[in-house]
Amino acid sequence: MAVERMELMTVAGPTDNIEEVLRSVVLLEKVHIESSIKKAGEGSPTLCMLEEGEGEMECDIRPYSEFEDFAELEKKMTIIKGYFGIEFHVDKKLITSECTYKRCRQELEWLYSKIEPLHKEVVDKEYRLAALLEFKDSIKYTGALDVTIEELEQMKYFDFRIGTLSKEKRLKLKESYDSITAAIFHIGSSEKEEVYLAVYPDEIEEDTDKVLKSLNFHDIQIPPEIKGNPGQAIAAIDETIAMLEGEIGSLKAELEGFREEYGEELLKAYNMLLVQKQIERMKRKMAFTENFFFLTGWVPRNDKALVLESLEKADERVVVVWSRGSKAQSQSLTRPPTKLRNNWFIKPFENLVKMYGVPSYDELDPTTFLGITYMLLFGAMFGDVGQGAVLFFTGLYLALKVEKFKAYGSILTRIGASSAVFGFMYGSIFGFEHVLPALLVRPIENINFVLVSSVVFGVILLVMSFGYNIVNSIKQRNMKDGLFGRNGVTGLIFYIVLLVMIYQVLTSADILNVTVGVAMAVVLIALMVVREPLSNIIMKKRPLYHESPSQYYIESGFDIFETLMSMASNTISFIRVGAFALNHAGLFMAFLTMASLMGSPAGSAIMIIIGNIVIIALEGLIVFIQGLRLEYYELFSKYFKGEGREFDPVKMSAE
Incomplete structure (x- = not known):
């Protein structure tokens, strides 16, 4: 129905409690922040008088310069989130005065130091498990191979490869026998593939590799712990698989314990990080002296009392000055932003208005x-x-x-x-x-x-x-x-x-x-x-x-x-x-x-x-x-x- 009336709020306060003051501003979600550098230059006597009250003779107004990079912390939080399999959501109720950003950061760093090694170990063991299962699946049809892995590995002048070919490539392999300087043994069959053992002299390994690649020969990697003939290898593999599955289960149970114990703390840290990122953005628009900060922002007139109460609750030492929107605009301090106020029936049409443009502060809401x-x-x-x-x-x-x-x-x-x-x-x-x-x-x-x-x-x-x-x-x-x-x-x-x-x-x-x-x-x-x-x-x-x-x-x-x-x-x-x-x-x-x-x-x-x-x-x-x-x-x-x-x-x- 109308454009809400705005008032320009200027806040000055001691920097020793700036985090609490700015956190209250973020949680209120009622303040449109403006750059304070120009305003501080015009209102510097206020800050300078505050400085003189602290015993300072000179007043040096400057912008914020100690920028914090959240990239590494966000990366760790995303990694932990993936490990736990949880979804983050914004919840202001999790932000309390006892939960400081510094404390949340320390807890997150500690949690990451505990979880990352566990997860890395799970990944390594799952990789080994997958390799063993693949090898077992490949050699379970190699009953015709009457030789041990050790005997093949101990050959002095020859090398070997065990792998699979599709049934379509089998015929092409037969046609290529004359061009392959290697002994090719068919040692097993599955529903879709044929298993072969290739034995060849060391000096023609490169030529043999080219021929086998042209046939799409898929090598079966032999895990280093596998010994004996195929039957013995399968038995050893089954034993190793059982051991790995048990170890992986224990590690995942330990990770699950961390998730149950620290899942809420992680969500709290996520929300605290969101607040801190906004605090950092606010600081970049603020002005500072040695001991005081200067904050400028627009507040809807209807929310003025609520904002003032919240600021004074955060720090009773803050000084707050108000200027009406029309007066601030006429003095060329800054142009008020526009907040539209419409009932539920008309409000959706604000989107069509904003497609064309946002009404000026001194313009009727159309x-x-x-x-x-x-x-x-x-x-x-x-x-x-x-x-x-x-x-x-x-x-x-x-x-x-x-x-x-x-x-x-x-x-x-x-x-x-x-x-x-x-x-x-x-x-x-x-x-x-x-x-x-x-x-x-x-x-x-x-x-x-x-x-x-x-x-x-x-x-x-x-x-x-x-x-x-x-x-x-x-x-x-x-x-x-x-x-x-x-x-x-x-x-x-x-x-x-x-x-x-x-x-x-x-x-x-x-x-x-x-x-x-x-x-x-x-x-x-x-x-x-x-x-x-x-x-x-x-x-x-x-x-x-x-x-x-x-x-x-x-x-x-x-x-x-x-x-x-x-x-x-x-x-x-x-x-x-x-x-x-x-x-x-x-x-x-x-x-x-x-x-x-x-x-x-x-x-x-x-x-x-x-x-x-x-x-x-x-x-x-x-x-x-x-x-x-x-x-x-x-x-x-x-x-x-x-x-x-x-x-x-x-x-x-x-x-």
């Missing part, structure tokens, strides 16, 4: 106007009970189940409901025009009424946008645009005069005398042309022109032409509302015609379903975009600049 008018525009262009209900329930699902699209799901529920309401007015349900009675009008049967009504509705919205701009200009003390500008009072009267005169021509009505109307238009155009010097004379500002008078009047002349074109195009542009309402009905009629040509009830039903899907997905998207276009180009261009910056309080964040 969210309510956009939200209401956008629902009306969408519903008028896409009026259908059934299709609107589909959009509503789709949006409801996204809002409740898909966190990433929650905001846009909420928008979808509202425009879907608007579509359903207009569907009752049009008497349309899933495209059918003769199932429900039309409470207002059937667009396809009243084309002229629909088109004219859409233009009239557009005129009403444009007049309201003039009003928004006038109020914004009053808030910003901008007489030039608010009183004499093309979107101000003069422009509004000029627009109404033009509308009345055009209406008289089209309907032969007698509302305003033509001579009087032309005279008013000429005077209003003249006021818009001289708006800058006229407003400067009234406000007693000099110089009268920000550029040479000749250049100013040339630009103003072209500006009047642009104003006329803009008023005409903005007004006519709203005819698209009626056009899309007609298009919505006409498009379904096309699918209905195709359904009648299908030749069977089932085919007709499928075509009607396809038609509704296409209309909801394709036309729904087009209408969504066209509604935004009307809001952004026809309305926002008259009253909304969006040059503000969003209120972004310091807070715990996982990002």
